[in-house]
Amino acid sequence: MKKRIAAVCMAVMLAAGLTVPAYAATAKNPQTITFILNKNSLKFHKPECSAVDKMKESNKEYFYGTRDEAIKKGYVPCKICNP
Numbered sequence: 693m694k695k696r697i698a699a700v701c702m703a704v705m706l707a708a709g710l711t712v713p714a715y716a717a718t719a720k721n722p723q724t725i726t727f728i729l730n731k732n733s734l735k736f737h738k739p740e741c742s743a744v745d746k747m748k749e750s751n752k753e754y755f756y757g758t759r760d761e762a763i764k765k766g767y768v769p770c771k772i773c774n775p
C-alpha cells in the first residue's frame with residue numbers, strides 16, 4: 693500500500709514540474725546560459741560557480757553571450773571559477 697501512495701506522489705510531483713515557469717526552467721539549464729553576471733560586483737561567473745549560490749537573486753543577470761561580450765559589457769571574470 694505505501695509503495696502505491698509513493699508512486700502517486702511521484703506522479704503528482706512530475707506533473708507539477710511541467711508547470712514550472714519558463715524562466716525558472718531556463719535558469720536551471722546551464723547549457724543555454726553561458727555566464728551569470730553579478731550586477732553589483734560587475735563580475736561574471738560560470739553558472740556552476742560557488743559564488744553564484746551566495747549571490748542575491750536581484751544581483752544576478754543571466755547571460756547568453758560569449759566571454760568577450762561579457763568583458764565588453766564591463767564585467768570582470770571571477771577568480772574562483774575563471775570563466
Ligand SMILES: [Zn+2]
Nearest residue numbers: 737741770773
Ligand atoms: Zn565565479
